[in-house]
Amino acid sequence: MSAPRRVLRAYGTAAAFLAAAVLLSAMVGAADLNPWATASALLDKLPFVDLHSGLSPLDQAVLFQIRMPRIVLGALVGGLLSLAGAGYQGVFRNPLVDSGLLGASAGAGLGATIAIVYLGGSGPATVPAAAFVGSLVGVAVAYLAGAAAGTGTATLLLAGLAVGMFLTAIQTLVLQRSAQDIQQVYSWLLGSLATGDWHQVVEILPYAAVSTLAILLHGRHLDVLSVGDEEARTLGMRPARIRLVVVAACALAAASAVAVSGLIGFVGIIVPHAVRRLAGTSYRLVLPLSLLFGAGFLVLADTLARTVLAPGELPIGVVTAVIGSPVFIWILRTTRAVRT
């Protein structure tokens, strides 16, 4: 499809974007660490490099225990949400679907709310685990409901919508019964990376790796599916089975992200579309590029979230929408329309 050169250039751009986002993000923050000392402290961690950063132990703790895990977590979450969004868009042949689809966000919200209200949100892992399970259960119920209602992707989407509404209503009901937890629940629903630590990175890494691999391996299948189920069958593929696998993998990816960050909307829809504008519509390229650009995008968004009002913070959802929307429209305007 694409010339190898164009592919290489696209990967190069994406990798450079992500690297630049991470480096920039590491060098700024409310703690006012010296940017050059920060850079050298980071380089010092590389093998065979020995630099003296001059950072105090407290500053080192801030950099390596607070700032860096947050950046890595942001990259993971952004990458997973974008990849899941792109995967869903391929499965449903619908450019408007997002990673929160099919009851995933609603299920995660219900899970987190139940954990906060009934389990007191105690213990660092309760809420993420509940959100993770809730997200997967939401998707599973939507999938089964959709399959029971008939075939076709539109039915599945509508079933997902209905299940999502239902779960959101239950969540509101639970919340209504326990007013004192409202602030905690809403903070979670708005999404945040503010408390990210290495522990969370390690916790979601296995799920992130498995789901990412599964989605990336299906790029070619999604390309064929985009032509039509008939064509796919003539090539010996089983569309229903491919859909199930990709949906499951996307659900796992989104659930891992949501578990540690809460609900961060919008990323899963704008990043894949921006990628299509830059690199064409083949899923073999859109999927991996969405992963990389999504990671860089969320790192940048979170950098703004924690620096614009420093030492205060902005909710990250506000940043992704306020910065993301105009940038997205600009990308739409300045690039040649490509069929999506």
Add this chain to the structure above:
Amino acid sequence: MRARQRNNRRGPLVRSLTAATTALAVAAVLAGCSSGGSTTATSSSSPSAAATAASFPVTVAASNGKVTVKSAPKRIVSLSPTATEDLYAVGAGRQVVAVDSDSNYPSNAPVTKLSGLTPNVEAIIKYSPDLVVASADSGGLVAQLTKVGVPVLIEPAVTKLDDAYDQIQQIGTATGHRAQARQTVTSMKSAIAADVAKAGTAHKGLSYYWEVSANPYYSVTSQTFIGQIVSLFGLKNIADAADKASDGGYPQLSQEYIVTAKPQLILLSDNSAADGGQSPAVVAKRPGWSGVPAVKNSQIVGLDDDIASRWGPRLPQLVAQIAQALEKAPAQ
């Protein structure tokens, strides 16, 4: 948006939103009555001595305007945990027939399923109240109850210590316990003054971080009610630097800022299991926090979350808890 009608029991964010909504509602009520009355929460009762239960009808200027109580109320419904505490403190407890589901003090208060956040007027009327006290005029509470002749006092979250005292006086006046209310306020004032005096000036300038919630990190500035209380000890609030992050005085702080601001004292109002379980032990174990002076010196205090989020008669206990923590802190 949905958060607007809600909680006053906890959560300053929600509380400030509610306060804004209440202000709007008050404005609307005033416009409707074309009344130019004051909306400040000051009692209109004269500070004359020897006021007794016999002095009805009384008029108090609550935040919802002037409210007249015709005779000594015998069936009071409280929809606000703070108001419930106030009612019992001024000696009106025996007149209380129902309190909302969030009112958990004192323990003998008649807790019901009534909600103060999304009040159901019909459910309230079932208790045939002759006075209703709430902290917000949610869902047209005042208008509807006024229609059926039930006086309503709206006593919203305060921003100044003096306003908290005023509310206690108002509740005392409206329930026929003016003298005991004055006594309550006087003893609160002297208890607080005694603790502050005892702490002295040895800790002036000691820096502190007040944690409202941990995910994300919300704090209070010195402008808030709670911030003013801690300021009585002359402590320095690290959240003041983030003032621009929130008009309401409840900024979300960057974790790395909290750590590098090196607070010498950490006060937690999110430490109970129901509030997020951020106990001193949990806070001490947070990655990257070990170098914070308050963590190194074990100067982390788990406050009583309820007292710290209300503006009622138990405030001296909060002050005492802070004073106790300061006793162990090194002098500045």
